[in-house]
Amino acid sequence: MFAPSPADLPVAVIGAGPTGLAAAAHLTERGLRPLVLEAGAAAGATVREWAHVRLFSTWGEIVDPAAEKLLAPTGWSRPDAAAYPSGQDWVERYLQPLADTLGKRVRYGARVTGVSRAGRDLIVDADRETQPFVVHVQHSDGREERILAAAVIDASGTWTTPSPAGGSGLPALGEQAAHDRIAYRVPDLTDPAVRARYTGKRIAVIGSGASAFTALASLADLARSQDGAGTKAVWILRRGISGSTFGGGEADQLPARGALGLAAKTAVDDGHADAVTGFRTEAVERDTDGRVILVAEDGRRLQAVDEVIVLTGFRPDLSFLSEVRLRLDERLQAPVELAPLIDPNQHSCGTVYPHGHRELAHPDSGVYLVGMKSYGRAPTFLAMTGYEQVRSVVAALAGDTDAADRVELVLPETGVCGGAGLFDTPDTAGADAGGCCAAPAPQLIQLTPASAGSATTAGGCCDA
Template sequence: MTDLPVVVVGAGPVGLAAAAELRERGLDVVVFERGPRAGAAVAQWNHVRLFSRWAELIAPAGRRLLDGTGWVAPADGDYPTGQDWARDYLEPLADVLGDAVRYDTEVVGAARRGRDRVVDSGRDTEPLSVHLRRADGSEDRILARAVIDASGTWTTPNPLGGEGLPAIGERDSSAISYRVPDVDSDSERARYRGAHTVIAGSGHSALTAIVALSQLANEPGTRLTWVLRRGRTDATFGGGEADELPARGALGLRAKKAVEDGLLDVVTGFRTAAVDTDAEGRTTLVADDGRSIDGVDNVIALTGFRPDLSWLSEARLELDSVLQAPVRLAPLIDPNVHSCGTVYPHGVAELTHPESGVYLVGMKSYGRAPTFLAMTGYEQVRSVAAELAGDHESAARVELTLPETGVCGGAGVFDDPEGASSGGCCAPAPAVLTLTVPSIQR
């Protein structure tokens, strides 16, 4: 099987980094991207500025590959937008990789050749069979020695519903968006100006939306409501000045100031059970405890993402029952345990499954856990590529120090006072804002 290529799924930041690592080690690689270009998912949030600097967004192997082409590297200390990231790094890297990157081709299945999930015999000697569907509807398959799934989670956002399932009426509601709005766009600005917009979520995407929409808060008729499933706001704004990624800390401080300035109402402990739409198109959100928020024009649901595992149904994966992440990785990233939000460096040892040669990397490897950084994915694929090249010593070595979030305490993803962290991954707790805004019945 060593004569067969390694298939990488997804031409995003981590997928291209995997291809660069494999190319550097002399391994044959082919990257399949469902979209028409490198960074197709990034292109859908072009307007968002990252809180990581260029130095943390360029994979070491990608930089080495590009350095020999006359490519001019962006300044390490600058903070790019999604558009910058794609234009100035991802697309040039894909160009250097040449015809190894194939667009408009979706991977729709991966299995052991001639065997479904149940069959034991021959699993160690047969190659992987990767099934493809192209944009013109044609289908094909390619044999591979390994599959590195870097397809991410962008296309599978979590629903607004508080149970992990869409709320009643959510699927049919045209008021709901699952993306950070671009208020610099005339059409987007017109949609939110003078309207009542609900922002649901407590992660960095929700904070980004709060900061963006607060620019419109003082315009006539504009009203903003921030809805959190948590009953408390402890650590919601992040570590502030204690965050080792300064722009990430600054994002939380700006969102915190918007709340302190009264630019939006805050409703806590609100877990959406139903989305009702009246004859005039106005929306009411109803919680499972009976509270409601009515007169809503727009809902921005930024409640995280989850992996699409459907096309891997014939591969023997060993996934954590809670996070849907690899079982050896899950304890390191479980937000129920690590309420400080700290992420941990890891490699092939944590990413290996019973199905030999199948690896989930990047955002997808985190399953439903938050706080993923690009440089985490870059270290993952460095380790996996080393393993595939037979360099087991390098594969086992961790070559990354990740920045601390500066957050300590909180109860992970739910309101369990006994679950608040008091040590371990936590540093001294920074001061955080405690909101006392009452729940709203409107």
């Protein structure tokens, strides 16, 4: 087939979220032509789904420099750099204005269903590197389209593929059948219908990261409210609790991130949540009233709960990339050169140094996984990391190797990252679970301030 010169083709960017739009801004600044393909109906479609949650990063840390340059001539006014936005703020005051400025370079209702080399499936070597990419798109009106692209920047994130409750990485037995009692997102308790679902209920929260902290803190607030009597959380952890479980606390250089861990600790200390440690869910059963009974791999059965909130992380959707040659770590599903740098068993956000095109490269040159998707199953990610990634990747695509190799980011130290902050309080937000935790003997415990805060924060991270 006829293959146009790469110079005549756009760079396909998958996803109009923070990292994808930043990539488009950098491509525009470099004189390259971005084509952003967004499955949702508007920019920041994923962020809109957690619009009620407040970030633990300030405005100064979530606005990309190239995007700001693109926005400046439009009369856009940058928000207070020291303020903490909600997801809704981020969309309305930055992401949608940026997408509007990019104009027709962003297409909505365009779901990418496949990426390949033109005329070359996964196994064909001949002239592979000279062929452009073919991006298959399913439009919301039912149309199908094939788009030729000089390169592909996949910034589609991991939001649509949450991890299950099952301790083996597979859904627990009965998990899918109990879907009416299980949620995989931090609930928006400002929504009357959602609030009614959890008020006065016994709720299991499975997970140990920032999202779990947020859920625990918000459920504790509900329990303290006038209409929240009887609300009780049961916090399910696959491993144990140490002094570092709640993150960096007051020592965290992202104060709002540290505050979230402390808020979760307070929820436990005040008796609004009981912690069950060493519990790896094997099955989800129902009692005669339809309530949920969680069963562990060791056979333990917990008291029935009314609702379950599963916050065990996310994983990348790699299905539409099956015809391009990727080199991914077998554990994290992240690029092999990046994986050792972000392994949650070894690193927190403060110990992951900024990285770029070389760590993100794959055997099929010109295809990059960026943003949260580049981290695979690792939870420790900051928006500013994604902005640095696309700055480097776009510089490489533009042939500016010196700029692509140059590090232009300093990350905050202490604590670990992932998720977002509390619902309403501008100055509070989160930390993922920190510390290298060995699984202790399973136990039901009520934490005291002394036992929860007696150890110093270790580097590394514990999964839920």
